[in-house]
Amino acid sequence: MIDALIIGAGPAGLSAAIACAKQGLSVRIVDEFYRAGGRLLGQLHQEPNGTWWNGMEEAARLDREARAAGVEIACGVSVFNVVPSSSGWIASTTEGEIETSLLLIATGASETAVPVPGWTLPGVMSIGAAQVMTNVQRVRVGERGVIIGVNILSVAIARELQLAGIQIDRMILPPVSTVTGKAGFPEAVMRSLLRVAHLAPSPLIRWGSQLMKSSWMQRLGVSLYPSQGFSMWDIPIQLRTAALEIVGTNQVEGVRIARVAPDGQPIPGSEQIIPADFVCIAGGLSPLAELAAIAGCPFAYVPSLGGHVPIHNDRMQTPLPGLFVAGNITGVESAKVAMAQGIVAGLSMADAHGALADSAELENAIRQVGIVRQRATIQFHPDIDEGRATVGQLALASTGK
Numbered sequence: 001m002i003d004a005l006i007i008g009a010g011p012a013g014l015s016a017a018i019a020c021a022k023q024g025l026s027v028r029i030v031d032e033f034y035r036a037g038g039r040l041l042g043q044l045h046q047e048p049n050g051t052w053w054n055g056m057e058e059a060a061r062l063d064r065e066a067r068a069a070g071v072e073i074a075c076g077v078s079v080f081n082v083v084p085s086s087s088g089w090i091a092s093t094t095e096g097e098i099e100t101s102l103l104l105i106a107t108g109a110s111e112t113a114v115p116v117p118g119w120t121l122p123g124v125m126s127i128g129a130a131q132v133m134t135n136v137q138r139v140r141v142g143e144r145g146v147i148i149g150v151n152i153l154s155v156a157i158a159r160e161l162q163l164a165g166i167q168i169d170r171m172i173l174p175p176v177s178t179v180t181g182k183a184g185f186p187e188a189v190m191r192s193l194l195r196v197a198h199l200a201p202s203p204l205i206r207w208g209s210q211l212m213k214s215s216w217m218q219r220l221g222v223s224l225y226p227s228q229g230f231s232m233w234d235i236p237i238q239l240r241t242a243a244l245e246i247v248g249t250n251q252v253e254g255v256r257i258a259r260v261a262p263d264g265q266p267i268p269g270s271e272q273i274i275p276a277d278f279v280c281i282a283g284g285l286s287p288l289a290e291l292a293a294i295a296g297c298p299f300a301y302v303p304s305l306g307g308h309v310p311i312h313n314d315r316m317q318t319p320l321p322g323l324f325v326a327g328n329i330t331g332v333e334s335a336k337v338a339m340a341q342g343i344v345a346g347l348s349m350a351d352a353h354g355a356l357a358d359s360a361e362l363e364n365a366i367r368q369v370g371i372v373r374q375r376a377t378i379q380f381h382p383d384i385d386e387g388r389a390t391v392g393q394l395a396l397a398s399t400g401k
């Protein structure tokens with residue numbers, strides 16, 4: 001029996017493990033991937049101040065610190081069930097059962113699938129798969145490709161692929177359908193892009209984004225939007241072009257595209273096929289929260305956090321005794337926010353175990369999450385504060401704390 005079991009060795013899980021082990025708890029992390037770091041491993045982007053965020057190095061640092069604090073890290077171990085027991089929780093894993101007093105689920109986020117005709121052809125992958133192949137496995141995903149889906153994640157990963165010497169022919173929208181929803185509407189996409197405009201290398205784009213804050217300016221911007229789109233790091237981003245179909249016989253050979261009206265509908269006669277040897281589809285992220293559901297945790301649907309999230313308070317405690325959550329499972333945000341939440345969860349678990357030396361440390365850590373959130377370079381969803389407040393109120397209603 002261990003004091004704390006953490007599922008997920010991403011930035012949230014590793015940070016929690018370090019915080020908790022430093023308070024004297026016996027801690028084990030299990031992760032189904034072959035190495036620790038979670039989604040940090042694929043991240044490489046330049047901060048607005050010019051410094052580089054190298055997720056691989058951050059992951060290595062957290063891994064070292066965790067091991068130095070006495071955390072046991074088991075990779076290649078998948079958890080498929082969690083049930084409460086008389087003394088805490090039992091997790092069923094591919095390596096047998098683990099009994100623990102306290103359980104933290106930090107399983108991160110998953111990509112949302114966006115169906116595009118032809119997407120089963122070899123050479124079509126999710127944008128996250130392209131990030132892992134390029135930055136973690138060091139495998140070229142292709143020579144010249146098209147990214148379908150324009151959002152903060154796909155823009156950031158397009159740049160990462162470009163840095164690896166892969167040509168991104170263009171970024172375009174998916175076809176409008178009930179499944180693709182807002183991702184196929186030029187105006188909605190432009191609004192979400194304005195949140196990342198501060199990352200743009202061109203002062204003109206940064207300045208333009210300031211002018212585009214009002215919704216009527218956004219509508220005007222979409223109708224006047226140049227047919228060739230604009231470029232970021234020389235990658236053409238075409239919000240008035242959509243993919244109709246990915247074409248090829250045995251593998252990707254191209255994409256059939258069309259110009260679209262501001263409502264996302266294809267303009268007759270504008271169709272053409274552009275050559276490509278790979279295609280990435282980017283549909284956004286949602287919390288990967290199945291294990292919390294299996295555990296019996298109550299959920300709320302909060303679009304500004306990315307979808308269904310387990311109810312939890314600002315100490316990352318769920319209403320179920322001994323069950324904690326942290327990181328993207330609680331709402332899709334950047335890796336730095338996940339780390340800050342992980343520290344809160346670790347200290348909170350130590351507190352629940354009666355081992356927290358100084359309760360001010362936990363209060364400071366909770367404040368720090370808000371500070372890190374305000375400063376985050378990458379914000380996946382607007383209205384994140386509102387979403388967090390909603391979940392906090394639901395936690396208060398169900399547990400009284």
Ligand SMILES: Cc1cc2nc3c(=O)[nH]c(=O)nc-3n(C[C@H](O)[C@H](O)[C@H](O)COP(=O)(O)OP(=O)(O)OC[C@H]3O[C@@H](n4cnc5c(N)ncnc54)[C@H](O)[C@@H]3O)c2cc1C
Nearest residue numbers: 008010011012032038039079107108128327328334335338
């Ligand atoms: C494709 C993708 C790309 C992203 N790119 C960026 C980016 O460039 N910049 C940025 O700031 N944020 C990015 N994010 C958001 C990113 O998830 C967070 O920044 C951060 O990594 C979240 O940390 P986490 O610890 O909550 O989850 P993760 O880092 O996702 O770690 C979760 C870990 O849990 C493990 N796991 C999941 N289920 C199980 C199970 N059942 N059993 C055992 N182990 C399990 C996974 O293998 C993983 O290692 C990206 C997210 C995704 C999905």
